[in-house]
Amino acid sequence: MDTPVLYDYWRSTASYRVRIALNLAGIDYTPVVVNLLDGEHRGDAHLARNPQGLVPALEIDGLMLTQSLAIIEYLVETRGVSLLPDDAADRARVRALAHSIAMDIHPVCNLNVVAHVMELTGGGDAVRLAWMQKFIGQGLAAFEKMLDHPSTGAFCHGDTPGLADICLIPQLFNADRWGVDLSGFKRITAIRAACDQLPGFANAHPDKNNF
Incomplete structure (x- = not known):
């Protein structure tokens, strides 16, 4: 299985959430910087990953996932990490x-x-x-x-x-x-x-x- 790739910006709080979740799930990943200050999020390469032009985006399981909470819940559902209560x-x-x-x-x-x-x-x-x-x-x-x-x-x-x-x-x-x-x-x-x-x-x- 390929190593997941996180398209990330260090100061993005949404990206920060996903980094925490990946760490808690014990998932190794490759970070790729999308420099917001340089406008890389508005470039064609990143818009192909996320038409909203936002970070993070997570490439995993042959998918390109966006929206931090959706990404985290995907990890909960597919990787068995317990981040939500059972009740x-x-x-x-x-x-x-x-x-x-x-x-x-x-x-x-x-x-x-x-x-x-x-x-x-x-x-x-x-x-x-x-x-x-x-x-x-x-x-x-x-x-x-x-x-x-x-x-x-x-x-x-x-x-x-x-x-x-x-x-x-x-x-x-x-x-x-x-x-x-x-x-x-x-x-x-x-x-x-x-x-x-x-x-x-x-x-x-x-x-x-x-x-």
Whole structure:
């Protein structure tokens, strides 16, 4: 079986999610950089992989997969990695946590979206920073409240990492980048500390994947 190929950009939080999942699943892969700053994601080669012009894209099992959460669930279904609970209600909770980041915080803080806002408003760096801090901060505040639940353990759900943690940790990297105050998020901070101890998370960090 051919080694999977991950078309990736080191600072992309969506790519960061997939790197964590691949690591937790014990899947070796070949990284191929798609340089967003150079516009490689808009080139013909990458658009043939993903017509949306986004990263990541994962070439695996003769398929070209896109969308980070869809990729991760494919790994769950085909590689036996346990990133979602067995119980339907618990799966719904974990997906709600994951989606609150991947579908609510992330899209409005995508650099293309924010660049367009800046273009429409004539805003500068201060406006960009205020935008990022507002939407990341309020999204994580809601996430912190969602963690006030009996099923929260050392990780977002129980005592093993899963899909919600895989979405949370890259978003915290982005929060740090934009100077979001995380000091009031005690549950999030504890989960981050637990994830930091795991090689699957540590080895996926952008600082280790800036090729």
